[in-house]
Amino acid sequence: MQDMHPIQHWDPEAPGDDGQLELPGIALDRSDELLESLEELEDVLGKVQLTAEEVELLRRFRRTTAENRRMILQLLAR
Template sequence: MRYLQSFNRRLRYLREQAQLSVSDVAEICGVQEAQVHSWEAVDARKRGYPGISELLDFCLKTETPLEQLLDMDDGAGGQLDLPGLAFSNSDDLTTALAELEQTIGRFQPNDQEQELLRRFRKTTDENRRMIIQLLGD
């Protein structure tokens, strides 16, 4: 969470500068007002953080550079490490996201695997143990 250490203060500052209410930010990000309140919480124990889609929605819809919300000055040269995007050879976000979607797609279970998982979840604990034993732990 090194990029989010001062996120709560930065979000509140940017929201107030743009004269946006908590309700406005909630609508922009597609979340409940309570979530935005948790993002801005002073008490770290009550603080929440937006997901990547909410963060990007806010930045794109308010034309706010991502660097203004995140702590980017840790010597990383301004490069944001997003898990899953490190494999991309492209500087274009659209291309990187398309590559990420392809990578995720390779790990999605096919129809047969989904059916096996569905049946496994519905069976008894004893049957699950037997299945795991048959598969060789």
């Protein structure tokens, strides 16, 4: 605890401080790059998002007994 630095007070009236937080890796002056990154992220998320059928299978898998889950996993390993 002795090595901790005091928290700096945020002063919105300070010169050069427009009140906008800066996130690492995101530059606001390159909005076209941000839009491209968001579109790419949306594509990747769409690929890994479960279908309705997969959600139902997962729900059923979770509700079954431990013995049935073991048998299912053994069948999938083949």
